[in-house]
Amino acid sequence: MRSTISMVDRTVKNPYPVRMARPRSFDEKQVLNAVREQFWDAGYAATSLEDLMRVSGLGKGSLYAAFGDKRQLFLRALHSYTDDSHGHLRKALSEAPRALDALRMLLEAPIDDPTGAGTRRGCLMANSTCELGNADPEVLDHAHRTYETSTALIGDCVARAQREGDLPAGADPIALARALLAAQQGLVFMSRTGLDTATLTATARSLAAQLLPDHSGD
Amino acid sequence: MRSTISMVDRTVKNPYPVRMARPRSFDEKQVLNAVREQFWDAGYAATSLEDLMRVSGLGKGSLYAAFGDKRQLFLRALHSYTDDSHGHLRKALSEAPRALDALRMLLEAPIDDPTGAGTRRGCLMANSTCELGNADPEVLDHAHRTYETSTALIGDCVARAQREGDLPAGADPIALARALLAAQQGLVFMSRTGLDTATLTATARSLAAQLLPDHSGD
DNA sequence: GGAGTTCTTGACCGTGCGGTCCACCATAAG
DNA sequence: CTTATGGTGGACCGCACGGTCAAGAACTCC
Numbered sequence: 001m002r003s004t005i006s007m008v009d010r011t012v013k014n015p016y017p018v019r020m021a022r023p024r025s026f027d028e029k030q031v032l033n034a035v036r037e038q039f040w041d042a043g044y045a046a047t048s049l050e051d052l053m054r055v056s057g058l059g060k061g062s063l064y065a066a067f068g069d070k071r072q073l074f075l076r077a078l079h080s081y082t083d084d085s086h087g088h089l090r091k092a093l094s095e096a097p098r099a100l101d102a103l104r105m106l107l108e109a110p111i112d113d114p115t116g117a118g119t120r121r122g123c124l125m126a127n128s129t130c131e132l133g134n135a136d137p138e139v140l141d142h143a144h145r146t147y148e149t150s151t152a153l154i155g156d157c158v159a160r161a162q163r164e165g166d167l168p169a170g171a172d173p174i175a176l177a178r179a180l181l182a183a184q185q186g187l188v189f190m191s192r193t194g195l196d197t198a199t200l201t202a203t204a205r206s207l208a209a210q211l212l213p214d215h216s217g218d
Numbered sequence: 219m220r221s222t223i224s225m226v227d228r229t230v231k232n233p234y235p236v237r238m239a240r241p242r243s244f245d246e247k248q249v250l251n252a253v254r255e256q257f258w259d260a261g262y263a264a265t266s267l268e269d270l271m272r273v274s275g276l277g278k279g280s281l282y283a284a285f286g287d288k289r290q291l292f293l294r295a296l297h298s299y300t301d302d303s304h305g306h307l308r309k310a311l312s313e314a315p316r317a318l319d320a321l322r323m324l325l326e327a328p329i330d331d332p333t334g335a336g337t338r339r340g341c342l343m344a345n346s347t348c349e350l351g352n353a354d355p356e357v358l359d360h361a362h363r364t365y366e367t368s369t370a371l372i373g374d375c376v377a378r379a380q381r382e383g384d385l386p387a388g389a390d391p392i393a394l395a396r397a398l399l400a401a402q403q404g405l406v407f408m409s410r411t412g413l414d415t416a417t418l419t420a421t422a423r424s425l426a427a428q429l430l431p432d433h434s435g436d
Numbered sequence: 437g438g439a440g441t442t443c444t445t446g447a448c449c450g451t452g453c454g455g456t457c458c459a460c461c462a463t464a465a466g
Numbered sequence: 467c468t469t470a471t472g473g474t475g476g477a478c479c480g481c482a483c484g485g486t487c488a489a490g491a492a493c494t495c496c
């Protein structure tokens with residue numbers, strides 16, 4: 001029942017790839033990216049395992065062995081999405097020469113066409129919340145924490161803009177951050193309905209102008 | 219092959235309920251309401267025919283005979299939703315003593331708990347767009363037209379507020395309407411993530427204050 | 437090379453789905 | 467009452483889905 005001869009100490013000497021054997025023929029990150037795109041395009045329910053196999057190039061067995069069932073795979077993809085989003089957000093907010101510019105970009109950037117498809121398919125996190133929020137508490141909870149993190153990041157940037165004299169110093173940074181986030185989500189959503197880019201851009205500028213009034217002259 | 223004796227002229231004399239026979243045992247409107255609630259709670263894909271039978275109290279045959287397949291039933295429910303929404307919007311915007319109050323309510327009202335559940339389940343039109351927008355052009359198109367109508371209604375109200383001296387006269391009513399609609403959608407969406415009501419209300423007030431500055435003193 | 441282990445492939449399974457159909461019912465007209 | 471007609475309910479169907487499994491391939495270590 002206990003140690004059947006060998007297969008024992010190996011975990012001690014080389015715990016991670018216990019014995020190695022056949023290596024994986026795929027890159028987990030790439031698979032996760034492909035799967036994420038698929039979920040993003042079609043949503044959770046409308047994505048079948050066959051779709052996931054197609055876009056990942058893996059068989060069912062490999063997918064299940066590596067990620068568990070469909071839901072877990074989806075959650076992994078969702079987490080990778082929010083992680084990346086926060087990475088980009090952090091970068092954009094910190095690298096901008098002036099914090100105010102970064103905040104304005106927050107509203108206008110989603111309109112631009114980075115990959116050609118633009119924001120026509122919206123935000124994966126938002127889509128997932130809409131589709132699964134009522135049914136899957138874990139998705140809802142993740143959404144909640146994600147938006148809290150975003151709020152904090154934006155709040156920091158607002159505070160910086162205040163220190164740089166570009167925004168009124170009196171306002172609560174977090175409150176403004178929430179307003180900006182709501183405005184951005186609203187814009188991304190309206191883009192989903194097929195509103196033309198010009199109108200969308202104009203609306204973004206209008207919101208930016210009213211939520212982020214130029215204060216540099218003070 | 220042609221006229222088998224009777225069954226002929228009846229359509230001429232009484233074309234609508236041709237022969238009447240057994241009348242329907244359900245009210246189409248009530249069924250549509252029940253079905254709409256179900257789709258609203260669970261989304262399109264996550265709602266099974268069994269769910270629809272349960273909430274409507276009808277058998278499959280009756281549902282299919284009356285509404286066609288699941289998708290058509292959904293579209294009917296969606297249209298009834300947007301029709302009602304526009305009705306409420308029209309009423310709220312026209313009945314308010316001052317247009318500015320109505321516009322503020324636009325942002326703050328969704329937070330209040332009208333039915334107890336509040337906006338935790340969001341807006342059916344928005345949810346549907348997120349879930350089906352990429353796959354069903356008809357849903358997308360309906361979303362587009364719906365938001366255009368909403369924009370027009372809100373734009374009218376903005377114009378009225380301008381005439382009443384509560385908003386700066388120079389601004390484009392439609393542009394402000396779009397900004398307000400985006401802000402509202404963003405708020406409703408953030409409410410879906412489980413943000414507490416107090417924070418939500420504060421954000422709504424903050425947005426209202428910045429997008430609808432008090433101009434009555436001018 | 438042999439042994440051991442993991443990864444891969446794809447056939448297979450049970451289930452629950454959307455959708456169809458038909459026997460039965462309730463009603464209106466004659 | 468009889469007859470025609472549309473409504474009703476549920477049995478039934480085929481299918482595609484998510485998920486399992488076993489046999490073989492690929493690799494490391496000895």
